[in-house]
Amino acid sequence: MAVRRVACLLSVLTVAAALPSQQPPPADQPPPAVSYQPSAAEQLSALLNPLVEGAVSRAQCGWQLGQLAGRLERLQAGADAGHRALAELTRQQLRLDSVVHDVTALQLSVLAGGGRDGSTGTAGACRPPPQAERRQKWAQTRVSPPGTAEVSETEVAPQGTPAPTPAEGDLVRRTREQPEATPVGSQPQEAGQIQEPACQQRPAPLPGGAATYQEPAERACARSCLQLQRQGVAQDGVYWLTGLPVPVLCDFSHDDGGWTLLVTAISRQGWDPLSIFARNVYSPSLSDDYSILRYADTIRDLSTSDRFAYRIESQAEKGRQRWGGVWFAPKHYSFVDETGTQTEVSLVRRFDDWIYKGDGIKRRMPWINTGGENPYRMHPVLTTASKTEWWGTLATHHTYTRHNHSPWYNPNVVHSGTMLYWMREVALP
Numbered sequence: 001m002a003v004r005r006v007a008c009l010l011s012v013l014t015v016a017a018a019l020p021s022q023q024p025p026p027a028d029q030p031p032p033a034v035s036y037q038p039s040a041a042e043q044l045s046a047l048l049n050p051l052v053e054g055a056v057s058r059a060q061c062g063w064q065l066g067q068l069a070g071r072l073e074r075l076q077a078g079a080d081a082g083h084r085a086l087a088e089l090t091r092q093q094l095r096l097d098s099v100v101h102d103v104t105a106l107q108l109s110v111l112a113g114g115g116r117d118g119s120t121g122t123a124g125a126c127r128p129p130p131q132a133e134r135r136q137k138w139a140q141t142r143v144s145p146p147g148t149a150e151v152s153e154t155e156v157a158p159q160g161t162p163a164p165t166p167a168e169g170d171l172v173r174r175t176r177e178q179p180e181a182t183p184v185g186s187q188p189q190e191a192g193q194i195q196e197p198a199c200q201q202r203p204a205p206l207p208g209g210a211a212t213y214q215e216p217a218e219r220a221c222a223r224s225c226l227q228l229q230r231q232g233v234a235q236d237g238v239y240w241l242t243g244l245p246v247p248v249l250c251d252f253s254h255d256d257g258g259w260t261l262l263v264t265a266i267s268r269q270g271w272d273p274l275s276i277f278a279r280n281v282y283s284p285s286l287s288d289d290y291s292i293l294r295y296a297d298t299i300r301d302l303s304t305s306d307r308f309a310y311r312i313e314s315q316a317e318k319g320r321q322r323w324g325g326v327w328f329a330p331k332h333y334s335f336v337d338e339t340g341t342q343t344e345v346s347l348v349r350r351f352d353d354w355i356y357k358g359d360g361i362k363r364r365m366p367w368i369n370t371g372g373e374n375p376y377r378m379h380p381v382l383t384t385a386s387k388t389e390w391w392g393t394l395a396t397h398h399t400y401t402r403h404n405h406s407p408w409y410n411p412n413v414v415h416s417g418t419m420l421y422w423m424r425e426v427a428l429p
Helices: 002-018 040-111 130-141 166-176 225-230 293-300
Strands: 237-239 248-251 259-265 307-313 324-330 346-351 380-383 393-396 419-424
Touching (some): 225 259, 259 293, 293 419, 393 419
Antiparallel strands (some): 259 419, 324 346, 380 393
């Protein structure tokens, strides 16, 4: 019993010795520092502040991105409007070129002796009106007093005949004047006569390899390669034709000949809805980018046939007449169509083994894509594809980098290589 009491006392003393001393610190020592414990609200605020700041930052970035997106949309809308305006200007220029072409054709027809009224020379084009003819005839048949060499403007005309105007009086006087003597050996020059331009019926092609073909002293007496072929020319090459302001490259060796080159596309560099109309027009070539598409409808109109032919060749750098063909199209179809609705075309010759399909060539005459509703915008520039596809494209926008240079026919001709686009204003026999 005594042992238990001693053991209990020892344990109490041991615990007491282990307790910290509660005596106050000496006067010369500072009181111990008390550690600060933040409240629960402060701890919650510290946790939420980064989240709130991140949300605010993201909201500001989203607003700025929205502003940038709006600006980009406005810029894109302005660019689209600019492209449409330029396309309209190009169409107006094409109409003006057509008028100039018609005037040139009329002049050549008059010089050749076939005016529109069935007369010959320049007289048919400058025929006076019937009333002026009657007055002139009356002035020539009436009798003048002896010694009078001309008719006065104040002479009285027969009753019921209007008095000639001063301009007509001048005409009357000129008809009564004695003609001047013509020197021997010279031909009289008719007033207003148009000097016929010199041309060659069977010209030789211009020397090849020129960076820019200069106009020769005499052009070819033809307005298309087919007309030139019908005159007996059979050598492929570059010719300056009458009625066109630029030289053309003619092919007389393939598909019955008479083909005029419209477009050569060897890469995507530089192509857009404007350059596809005309590019390097003075440098027709099979190995460099080139286009005279703006003059194609003018050549088409030279024929009275109800159909014309066009030809497409791809990968021409590997050989001619590859992965394409020859098509017939109705006369009213245009080479500068921008709708993509010209689908009534007939394939008459097929190059290599292919069929119409979604990821290949389409049954559609190549058309010019100016953007509009196309989700790919202006990636296909000259194409047979619809507005939601890109396979079957001859020339691709310079910003497109996926294919080299156009997606043509999958899987055989994924990369189109050099594309050649030709026309013949009369369908093949």
